[in-house]
Amino acid sequence: MNNDILCKLGISLNAMQEATADAVLHTGKDVVVMSPTGSGKTYAYLLPLIERLDASSDDLQAVVLVPGRELALQSANVLKDMGSGLRSMPLYGGRPTMEEHRVLRDVKPQIVFATPGRLNDHLDKSNINAETIKWLVIDEFDKCLEFGFQDEMMSILCKLPNIERRILLSATESETIPKFVSMGRTVQLDYRTDEENIPDRIRLYTVTSPERDKLEVLRKLLLSLGDKSSIVFLNYRDSVERTASYLKEYGFTVSWFHGGLEQREREAALYRFSNGSAPILVSTDLASRGLDIPDVDNIIHYHFPETEDSYVHRVGRTARWDKEGRTFFLLGPEEHLPEYVSKEHEEYHFTESSHKPALPRMATLYIGKGKKDKISKMDIVGFLCKKGGLKSSEIGKIDVKERFTYVAILRTKVKEVISLTKGEKIKGIRTILEEVK
Structure with missing residues (x-):
């Protein structure tokens, strides 16, 4: 396991993650993992998977199927934060397939996190080379089945002829692993700790x-x-x-x-x-x-x-x-x-209180420029500090999207920042800056 990545993330592996990594790296078998929500299943499959993928190749080598776009986005962000050198991309509905295809050609991801319907769309249009994909991960496979994705997943499996390894993960037990997944020899890891799966914490x-x-x-x-x-x-x-x-x-x-x-x-x-x-x-x-x-x-x-x-x-x-x-x-x-x-x-007993609701420490700003405009997190920090009068300690989480950016800043500074940055340019480009409410 890459200790540099673990140090960067500031984590040590739990028993489930160690067993999953060992099964993926050292057995050559397909792996089924059942473990409670919040136990770190995303890291459990990504940490060993990145050791098996070739970052020097432009080929798409792994597909992670997920039941919804939120999980696709978050899983891609987890991989990005790991700093493995691998390129990834989330694929999901709600935006034009053609736009995603253009990004696919530019990014050349080695791994994609995709909803079943959208992945089928790209495969049908030959936007993705199915021949190079060797790894298939189905995250929350019970939810994929519950959402009625059986037909879509079956179709995907028929279109991926060279799958060598499969990893299935879930917090709850599915009645059956679908036959179309075609799992061979498997390692089954069950880390559900008690009848309810509700931690003592x-x-x-x-x-x-x-x-x-x-x-x-x-x-x-x-x-x-x-x-x-x-x-x-x-x-x-x-x-x-x-x-x-x-x-x-x-x-x-x-x-x-x-x-x-x-x-x-x-x-x-x-x-x-x-x-x-x-x-x-x-x-x-x-x-x-x-x-x-x-x-x-x-x-x-x-x-x-x-x-x-x-x-x-x-x-x-x-x-x-x-x-x-x-x-x-x-x-x-x-x-x-x-x-x-x-x-x-x-x-739970609480006394009648006359105090007002607690106000949040942070507020979110929308900036109308993003990756398409070659804007980076450091550009955002520089802009807010130089033009908006903020200290770096007053800036929180920054999320640069394709066409816009979300950034958290101290709530008490919002009006001042919006006033100071009105009409100002970021990297020479005029933009909109407003609070997200």
Whole structure:
């Protein structure tokens, strides 16, 4: 294993990651990994995989299938942060295939992270050379099946004639591994630690609401949690928007997230939550998988998870790696904890508080230029410091997209920065700079 990368990431491998790496590097067999959400499965397959790929070749050598674009984007970012020298690219719907094809030709990735439908599209159009692909990874393969991607995945397998190794990963057990995956000799690694897959580092609370409409109890709970990061899960898109609007009216800084939003809206919502600009994310179960946000303190079930698997994945957003977390069930009249929740719990009591919602430390700026304009993170830092009057310590997470950039800065500096940079150029180009709300 590349110790330089491990040192750069500041991590040491857990038992699941070590076993996965050993199976990938030393057995020559296909590998199936089942391990709880938050245990580091992305690193588990990427760390050994990058040792098996040739960074000096322009050939596409590995395909990672994922159930949604958020996981595609985040997995590509994980690989980028590892600094392995390999080029990668996320492929997903919601943008023109032709545009992705142009980027594919420019980037020449050795690995792609793709949703099944979009990968099929590129294969059908011969935008990708299927002959050079030797590795197939299916991340969250149970979710891929649940989403109905069987036909798309079967089609992909038929179009990839030279697959030599397969790696399948999941937090929950699929009833069967699909026959079309055509796995040969396999190493099966099961690191699900207990019946519920809920780590002991997570404390479970119930919060009783005297009314069926639990918004007032949610408001009081969030007040008591202060500036800690919290995800509020609901089962319906309209419920997400209603709840988010209610909380905003009471002064909370909120992002909301569901499948009905446009791609850019979804990316902005996740970015504001992950960089500390919005401490509360109100979401459907779409946010229960594929989000690598390391420091979520609280999971709140406004609506109960519809299945035990949904519960496992929701709760897996907190207490990632070795951190601790809390999960709260809001119980309306005549509601009781679902039968699958066997973990010990306690009633959460909070005193009536008159203080206002905690304001976030950071805010997110949108800058209307990105990679297409040859803009880098250092260009953004230089621009904000020189033209916007910021210190580097007042700038947080920067995410340079193809055509625009998100950057987190101190919330108290937003108006000043927007005023100072009005009409200014970044690398000689005029641009738009505005707060993302």
